[in-house]
Amino acid sequence: MIKKIPLSEAVGTRLAHDITEIRPGEFKGPAFTKGHLVCEADLCRLQRLGKNHLYVIELAEDEIHENEAAAILAEALAGEGVVWQNNPKEGRINLYAGRDGLLVVDVPALAAFNMVEEVMCATLHSYTLVKQGDLVAGTRAIPLIMKRAVIERAAAIARQHGAVLRVLPLRAARAGIVITGNEVFHGLIPDRFAPILEGKLARLGLESGGVSFAPDDPQLIAGAIRGHLQAGCSLILVTGGMSVDPDDVTRQGIREAGAQEIHYGAAVLPGAMFLCAYIGEVPVLGVPACALHHPVTVLDLVLPRVLAGERVGRRELAFMGHGGLCRHCPECHYPRCAFGK
Amino acid sequence: MFDELLAASAAAHGHLCPGQVVGVRLALLGLRLHGLAVPPTLAQLKDLIVYVEMDRCAGDAVAYVTGVRLGRRSLKFVDYGIMAATFVNLRTGRAYRILSTEESRDLAALYAPEETDKVRRQLIAYRRMPDSVLFRVQEVEVQLREVDLPGPTRAKAVCSACGQVVRDGREVRLNGRVLCRPCTGEAYFRRPREIAWPEMNWAPGPLPPLSLENLNPPRLTSASEDDHDQEDSLV
Numbered sequence: 371m372i373k374k375i376p377l378s379e380a381v382g383t384r385l386a387h388d389i390t391e392i393r394p395g396e397f398k399g400p401a402f403t404k405g406h407l408v409c410e411a412d413l414c415r416l417q418r419l420g421k422n423h424l425y426v427i428e429l430a431e432d433e434i435h436e437n438e439a440a441a442i443l444a445e446a447l448a449g450e451g452v453v454w455q456n457n458p459k460e461g462r463i464n465l466y467a468g469r470d471g472l473l474v475v476d477v478p479a480l481a482a483f484n485m486v487e488e489v490m491c492a493t494l495h496s497y498t499l500v501k502q503g504d505l506v507a508g509t510r511a512i513p514l515i516m517k518r519a520v521i522e523r524a525a526a527i528a529r530q531h532g533a534v535l536r537v538l539p540l541r542a543a544r545a546g547i548v549i550t551g552n553e554v555f556h557g558l559i560p561d562r563f564a565p566i567l568e569g570k571l572a573r574l575g576l577e578s579g580g581v582s583f584a585p586d587d588p589q590l591i592a593g594a595i596r597g598h599l600q601a602g603c604s605l606i607l608v609t610g611g612m613s614v615d616p617d618d619v620t621r622q623g624i625r626e627a628g629a630q631e632i633h634y635g636a637a638v639l640p641g642a643m644f645l646c647a648y649i650g651e652v653p654v655l656g657v658p659a660c661a662l663h664h665p666v667t668v669l670d671l672v673l674p675r676v677l678a679g680e681r682v683g684r685r686e687l688a689f690m691g692h693g694g695l696c697r698h699c700p701e702c703h704y705p706r707c708a709f710g711k
Numbered sequence: 712m713f714d715e716l717l718a719a720s721a722a723a724h725g726h727l728c729p730g731q732v733v734g735v736r737l738a739l740l741g742l743r744l745h746g747l748a749v750p751p752t753l754a755q756l757k758d759l760i761v762y763v764e765m766d767r768c769a770g771d772a773v774a775y776v777t778g779v780r781l782g783r784r785s786l787k788f789v790d791y792g793i794m795a796a797t798f799v800n801l802r803t804g805r806a807y808r809i810l811s812t813e814e815s816r817d818l819a820a821l822y823a824p825e826e827t828d829k830v831r832r833q834l835i836a837y838r839r840m841p842d843s844v845l846f847r848v849q850e851v852e853v854q855l856r857e858v859d860l861p862g863p864t865r866a867k868a869v870c871s872a873c874g875q876v877v878r879d880g881r882e883v884r885l886n887g888r889v890l891c892r893p894c895t896g897e898a899y900f901r902r903p904r905e906i907a908w909p910e911m912n913w914a915p916g917p918l919p920p921l922s923l924e925n926l927n928p929p930r931l932t933s934a935s936e937d938d939h940d941q942e943d944s945l946v
């Protein structure tokens with residue numbers, strides 16, 4: 371609790387508020403800050419500032435100071451790949467990415483945590499790609515002192531699935547590309563997909579497993595996919611033939627290659643005709659034609675999540691709808707925008 | 712284990728509802744905090760008193776899972792309209808008041824985003840939420856009077872106004888007179904008038920053979936001993 375005491379009894383107590391000093395024309399600022407431990411030498415200066423009484427913090431056995439609380443909260447919030455230092459500034463502790471990767475936030479746990487009145491945590495959106503050292507979240511206890519049990523409950527809530535914040539590394543996959551379509555296969559039009567996809571893969575640090583071409587024939591598409599699997603690819607991108615046109619047989623080709631789980635359609639624009647399938651554990655991503663015309667599409671949302679080990683299915687593709695609309699800004703700032711968040 | 716308990720509790724209650732999920736979990740937490748078995752052993756049950764603060768779905772689930780009964784004085788209903796129950800262990804003297812959090816209702820949409828029907832969403836979400844989100848727990852002190860405890864009737868008084876016998880110290884002393892609660896004017900009913908009713912002489916008839924044993928199933932024998940003593944003492 372906070373207690374009012376005469377200055378003569380202040381040594382050894384902690385200030386419950388800032389004390390400002392004003393020397394006209396010379397100085398205006400905090401002479402002492404909240405939480406300062408008052409010592410013998412401070413008494414003269416406090417007296418000069420006209421302080422005969424002080425509000426000080428007296429912790430009961432079941433109470434805790436905001437700085438200690440913040441450390442307990444940060445410890446509970448930070449999961450793998452998230453780092454923080456125990457040097458709270460006015461009760462706040464920042465959490466940073468401890469490595470490059472994908473920030474994943476346990477959104478229900480974060481909401482439940484923030485429903486505890488005495489605490490707060492604000493984060494970047496889940497599924498943001500971050501670099502080592504990026505600020506990903508900040509937390510603090512709101513009152514100067516509070517009950518320890520409340521903080522412990524908030525910490526337990528944060529830990530309900532391990533931790534609220536994780537930065538997952540993107541695995542180093544070898545990615546094979548299959549370009550489908552009769553025109554490209556027979557050389558009637560040049561392919562423009564391969565360089566775009568290879569650029570995206572390289573930016574995520576993936577090794578190229580090569581590009582193969584197939585006409586609009588399910589067997590030959592399946593053959594090209596199998597070829598990449600045999601060459602050790604652990605991720606396959608397929609382009610072309612992804613719409614509902616009867617000549618579009620890519621889906622059938624992916625099925626013939628052994629995909630058991632196929633999810634077609636994503637709640638993302640651009641990228642509605644996206645496909646996500648799995649052959650065993652290997653993701654097969656069907657890239658719609660929009661990737662040719664737009665710098666950022668559904669592929670840029672799904673690829674990092676798949677590489678971070680998430681199994682993307684019907685539910686994940688559907689839940690992307692909220693925030694899944696690209697604004698097509700004249701100058702693209704992705705991922706520093708709301709797209710896919 | 713949880714699912715069987717929930718199904719049985721819902722059957723006893725009449726339907727499966729979000730209150731059953733919360734109530735069963737609240738009861739399980741109460742038993743766990745006291746280190747009691749699920750369901751409590753007969754010996755443990757003798758030391759357990761549960762105060763329920765609402766007469767809603769969850770209250771039935773708490774009674775079902777713990778085995779406390781109004782008629783055994785191990786279930787106390789206090790009409791606070793609060794989604795909470797207090798578990799008192801008479802052996803250790805410890806008591807925990809468990810409150811269902813209001814925020815769990817707001818959080819249901821986040822814990823079960825795939826479900827849009829409100830009741831189904833709550834049914835799913837209240838299973839997914841950890842105890843830390845669903846409940847707050849207070850350690851409390853409960854002063855049970857001798858006359859509140861299970862066991863034989865401790866005291867009897869006679870109302871000086873109407874002659875009604877009042878058990879367990881529930882009589883009121885007013886200006887040197889002993890009164891039953893209705894005679895003090897604080898009854899939940901008004902204007903009592905005695906009536907006659909049709910077929911006033913109905914009775915179930917004589918005992919069929921062996922029915923005494925049927926009335927007293929073996930599993931309940933030891934637990935209900937006190938009650939029978941109590942009944943005898945009424946004569």
Ligand SMILES: [Zn+2]
Pocket residue numbers: 724726727728730731768769
């Ligand atoms: Zn119900």
Ligand SMILES: [Zn+2]
Pocket residue numbers: 870871872873874875890891892893894
């Ligand atoms: Zn009376």
